[in-house]
Amino acid sequence: MNTKIVKEFEIEQPLEKVWAAIANPEEVVTCVPGAAITEKTDEIHYKGEVVTKFGPIKAKYAGDIEILEMDNENHKMVLKGRGLDSKGKGSADMIMHGDAEEVDGKTKVTFSMDITIVGMLAQFGSRLINDVSDQLINQFVDNFKAKLAGEEVDNTMTGGSMLGTVAKSIFGRKKD
């Protein structure tokens, strides 16, 4: 299944500081829930893993990240990620576009991700995947802001609480 996630947020830090953090995968990944960089192969290739737990489905994706484009001048980047479930239960592919710009002394970060998921997670999680992604991104944004503010960041993701948060956000959602 394909899903597209677009997120925009503002951060009260100077553009160059924000960009420096974003442009360094080893740095930024410490804010991504459940993710870790395990190896830097070369300047544009990294190996990493993501552990997610969603209700009964636990998936550990081992993957490759490739920087397709890094434009430090215009603060734009394109990343490609491909992860295979370590037990052969499926895969996830992602193309991410990210850019940052200065707005009134603050920094506005915009990124969009096109994600293709194949396998068990797609079968069973398809109804909730956007909500889960939303939660993960919010968590990432919080972590990222905290990191740049010099605070400690804990990026472990716990399945139970994730499911609970999502359930709350769905069932507690106001009728729109």
Place this chain on the structure above:
Amino acid sequence: MKCKTSKEIGGMGHSMKRKEDARFIQGKGNYVDDVKLPGMLYMDIVRSPYAYAKIKNIDATKALEIPGVIAVVTGKDLEKYNLHWMPTLMSDTQMVLPTDTVMYQSQEVAAVIATDRYIARDGKEAVMVDYEPMDPLMDPFKALDEDAPVLRADQEGKTDNHIWHWEVGDKEKTADIFNNADITVKQQMHIPRIHVASIETCGCVASYNKVENHLTMYMTTQAPHAIRTVIALVAGHVGLTEERIRVISPDIGGGFGGKVPVYPGYVIAIAVSFLTGAPIKWIEDRSENLQADSFARDYHITAEMAGTKDGKILATRFKVLADHGYTDASANPSKFPTGLFSIGTGSYDYGAAYMEADAVYTNKPPGGVAYRCSFRVTEAVHAIERMTDVFAKKVGKDPAQLRMENFIKKDQFPWASPTGWSYDSGDYHAGLQKAMDAVGYDELRKEQIELRKEGKLMGIGISTFTEVVGAGPSKDFDILGIKMFDSAEIRVHPTGKAIARFGTKSQGQGHETTYAQIVAEELGIPMENIQIEEGDTDTAPYGLGTYASRSTPTAGAAAAMAARKLRDKAKKIAAYLLEVSEEDLEWEPGKFYVKGAPEKMKTIQEIVFASYTNHPEGMEAGFEATHYYDPPNLTFPSGAYICIVDIDPETCDIKVRRFVAIDDCGNIINPMIVQGQVHGGLTQGIAPAMYEELIYDDAGNILNGTFMDYLVPTAVESPSWETGHTITPAPHHPIGAKGVGESPTVGAPPAIVNAIVDAVHHLGIEHLEIPVTPFKLFKELKNVGYFDK
């Protein structure tokens, strides 16, 4: 209906309670999963998360470390015995386990054998498979593109994804009529991929005895004898010849065509039992059943109808694209790649039709099975009944009136259809009139006009279908060369009680009751004293099984014929006992008496006793008969269904207000069972019309592979069905019966869709694809600007 026998005898026409229900309602049925054998091991199956991928490696190390895991079997293991591929019923080939490539999501990849079911499942989770995913081919139309990847590269010389082309009818004559007709209408429609979703999933216990070199196979199969022959053909080379194979099909919790094919799981279980000597049990879970077993339908149809401006149908033309998944694993008679789709000229009197179909491979599960349907009849009936309505709207005629004007008349039977069938009998006018009277058709049309003035959406839909069942006559019908006759063997014991065995296999149809009623009708032995047995190939006579509404037309006829052989013998014995000539004897159910002297008589029980104790000299002792019935023609049940829907103008929720079903299945054996069949069938008819569809995304994922997302209608969704019947006996059938099991599933969907379209046609909607969900209807209404006002 008038009964010839007393209630005590319980022959045809009596609403006898179902004999089998005594055990079912007490939870005492015996299903495959109830079979427990000493030393039995359990099998679970590792399945592919990808729709199309290379298998780079299968690592079973961690699985084998789990205490209780005995073995992990892969395609490479089966390859050593040449058991990694198997033939399908349509002479295609299907992987048992893959050696290098997986072709659809949920395909079998490896089997884990363990000492209990839960350890087997843990073992399955621990098997590590290294895949190299490839882009799957999911769209059947794109499958025919020149640059499409060739999926079946295993087939020598294969350069495309095309499986076969089929056509029937007079192409030129039809084209000529279309070119000159006042009116032509054309509609693209998809009969979506659905699943039979029987309550019991598939499974087996394969028990191979090394000492005896004998296999006993307990399995969920609708056709045990055919399976025995197939096993012998596939495994004969390893020494399993047909006399060493016993297939037992115990109680079955719903088949609907889904338990006709041979699934890889059965074959793996046999192979593992053969190699280990231990009984192997394999039972699918719900998701495996839904995701991996044969699908039904999935026909993309371009349907056309030509006619005069005053509403006379002149010709039809259907073009089909059939998505078969990665192999053609249809369960059709061998000479009929599209099954009996050519019944699609319908109940109407016109002389020209042309139909063609092409089948393609995609990265979806293989199929398709005849889901409660005589091989693709559902698809054909949907096409003709939708087109009849599309045509009626175009010429501005009431769809009931247009049907009445086009029906084949009662005195035109036997009727030669433009695609080659000889319809045996029917009275379509009487059926539709009865349905219209029952529903109050004219008043409803008036009500509809009034409701429209108030802005309310109400629709009336009709389906007047002709079915073709009872495959079939041996000149045309065979499966892998075996002719599609069926059989009955009756043994009457000295005390006048009987056992009768059949080549068919009930999955809920009530054979233990209806077959007993047929024998009771013919011999006058009370049906409660007639034991019916099916499903054990060691005891039952050979037959091709139960599907496509064929049991009553074939095995039911065989029962009557075998009983008549016994009645002839009884007459001889009665003449001997009463010391009169046979010509002097008269039969009434249960006894022979002397004409003009009814007090001089012998009951059937006395006659049977004499056959064992005092049979005439020169006559063979005992009271047994067998008959293999080769039907001279198929039977052609019909029905007139009318559906009334109300649509909520805000939520687009569709409510079936009423549904009247008038069926004509010829003579009725048990009215209560027929009614039950019709209720169940109608519910399975509303399913594809409004709820069910297996949905795949471009990446090959099935998006509704559980009952959380795949909507099977329940009692909540089912309206209160109103049923009735007309009776036009099948002239060539010994008891005049035609079969009814699938008529409602076949006939209901177009009635429902015609009703929904009828409710919104005035707003500019001319067609709706099934399943018609509220969301789909909402989108269509939005498209035509309905919500702009």
